[in-house]
Amino acid sequence: xxxRTGHIALTLLLLLAxxxxxxxxxxxGRTVVRGGMLERPDSLRASRDSIRMxxxxxxxxxxxxxxxxxxxxxxxxxxTDDLRTLDSLMRARTDSLELAAQLPPRRAPRKxxxxxxxxxxxxxxxxxxxxxxxxxxxxxxYWKLPILYGTVGTGLALFxxxxxxxxxxxxxxxAYTDKSLVRTPELDALQTKLIRSNTRRQIYLGATIAxxxxxxxxxxxxxxxxxxxxxxxxxxxxxIFPGAGQIYNKSYWKVPFVVGGFASMIYxxxxxxxxYQRFKKAYSLRADYDQHPDRYPDGPTDEFHGRYSASFLRxxxxxxxxxxxxxxxxTGALYVLQxxxxxxxxxxxxxxxxxDLSMNLEPLIDYAYxxxxxxxxxxxxxxMSIKF
Numbered sequence: 139x140x141x142r143t144g145h146i147a148l149t150l151l152l153l154l155a156x157x158x159x160x161x162x163x164x165x166x167g168r169t170v171v172r173g174g175m176l177e178r179p180d181s182l183r184a185s186r187d188s189i190r191m192x193x194x195x196x197x198x199x200x201x202x203x204x205x206x207x208x209x210x211x212x213x214x215x216x217x218t219d220d221l222r223t224l225d226s227l228m229r230a231r232t233d234s235l236e237l238a239a240q241l242p243p244r245r246a247p248r249k250x251x252x253x254x255x256x257x258x259x260x261x262x263x264x265x266x267x268x269x270x271x272x273x274x275x276x277x278x279x280y281w282k283l284p285i286l287y288g289t290v291g292t293g294l295a296l297f298x299x300x301x302x303x304x305x306x307x308x309x310x311x312x313a314y315t316d317k318s319l320v321r322t323p324e325l326d327a328l329q330t331k332l333i334r335s336n337t338r339r340q341i342y343l344g345a346t347i348a349x350x351x352x353x354x355x356x357x358x359x360x361x362x363x364x365x366x367x368x369x370x371x372x373x374x375x376x377x378i379f380p381g382a383g384q385i386y387n388k389s390y391w392k393v394p395f396v397v398g399g400f401a402s403m404i405y406x407x408x409x410x411x412x413x414y415q416r417f418k419k420a421y422s423l424r425a426d427y428d429q430h431p432d433r434y435p436d437g438p439t440d441e442f443h444g445r446y447s448a449s450f451l452r453x454x455x456x457x458x459x460x461x462x463x464x465x466x467x468x469t470g471a472l473y474v475l476q477x478x479x480x481x482x483x484x485x486x487x488x489x490x491x492x493x494d495l496s497m498n499l500e501p502l503i504d505y506a507y508x509x510x511x512x513x514x515x516x517x518x519x520x521x522m523s524i525k526f
Contacts, residue, residue: 259358259366263374266357270350273357286353293346300342304335315419318439351379359386369484376480380473383480387487396476403469410462414455416441421451498523 257276266273270290274282311332314325355378358371368386376383381396423440425448426433438444440451502521505514 259361259370259374262361263354263358263378266354270353273354273361277357277360277362279360282353282356286349289349290346290353293342293349297339297342297346300335300339304332304339307332307335316423318423320439320443354378355382367484368487369481372484373477373481376477380476383477384483387480387483389483392479396472399472400469403465403472406465407462407469410458410465414458414462417451417455417458420446421448421455424448424451496525498525 262273262276265276271283271286274280274286307328311325311328314328355375358374358378361371372383372386375386380400381393384390384392384396420440420442424438424444424446427438427440427444428448442451499520499522502519504517504519506517507513508515
């Protein structure tokens with residue numbers, strides 16, 4: 139731009155100098171002089187004008203040379219910056235190629251319905267529930283599969299063996315108590331064996347279920363194929379096992395409440411169910427005695443030996459059944475509550491809680507277009523922002 143301006147100024151000065159020089163040329167032979175005397179050219183004035191013109195041209199040349207030098211320096215600097223940028227890009231590309239050459243070859247993405255890389259966490263968890271070990275195979279943790287099948291298989295085998303021992307004892311106990319609930323040494327010995335066998339059976343079954351559920355949760359925790367949020371993992375773990383979502387959120391103080399609540403509810407369900415079965419059998423024997431007294435020459439054979447009527451035993455049976463059902467409903471509500479707690483707690487982990495509680499009030503000037511005036515009209519007001 140500066141070079142172009144210098145060239146324009148030079149052209150204008152040359153035109154002005156040419157016009158002035160043309161005005162100082164001597165008149166021709168046919169020039170008419172009204173004064174009667176031919177005007178002679180002033181040689182001293184012409185020399186002064188020529189010297190002034192030469193100085194002007196020299197100054198214009200110096201300005202043009204300075205502009206040209208400045209433009210050349212600018213272009214050279216710009217070219218240098220471009221070269222530096224290109225050099226840095228080439229170096230970055232070379233470094234990235236060297237790093238890519240050092241990395242192991244990229245595995246082709248898995249496709250399909252069963253082992254796709256885009257499979258969701260919930261789908262992996264459900265498939266792990268149906269197919270034990272699927273989550274470990276999907277996460278490529280194959281060394282866990284022998285542990286999974288070993289623990290689950292051992293626990294299941296022990297449970298089946300103990301269940302085969304428990305079932306004959308249970309049938310013998312039911313056959314004995316269906317006739318009479320009078321306490322005898324034979325009934326006490328049979329009940330002791332039944333309780334011990336049932337306890338071992340429940341322990342084996344609990345260990346099997348616990349190991350099975352643990353490996354489902356392990357598949358969810360180690361799921362890292364896609365970018366899964368912590369909220370998704372916490373909710374999934376809470377659905378798999380109560381309290382696992384709280385452990386994942388590191389809210390350890392909530393775990394005793396969740397586990398204690400479930401343990402209490404399970405105990406209440408079992409206690410009310412045993413009471414329900416007890417009074418159900420007592421009511422059945424008492425009602426049968428009331429309908430067929432001739433079958434029982436020694437009197438009622440229920441547990442209470444006829445001290446309670448059939449209606450009273452029926453009410454007790456119904457109460458225990460109602461309490462059992464209510465405890466089951468409360469357990470389901472507690473299960474849903476701990477899932478909601480894990481989900482909300484995971485959301486609040488990323489929530490920005492600041493101590494800055496302030497309000498800012500400042501003037502505001504805005505413009506609104508008015509169609510009738512076909513122009514913008516200024517609007518004045520206040521802008522209020524609250525931080526909490």
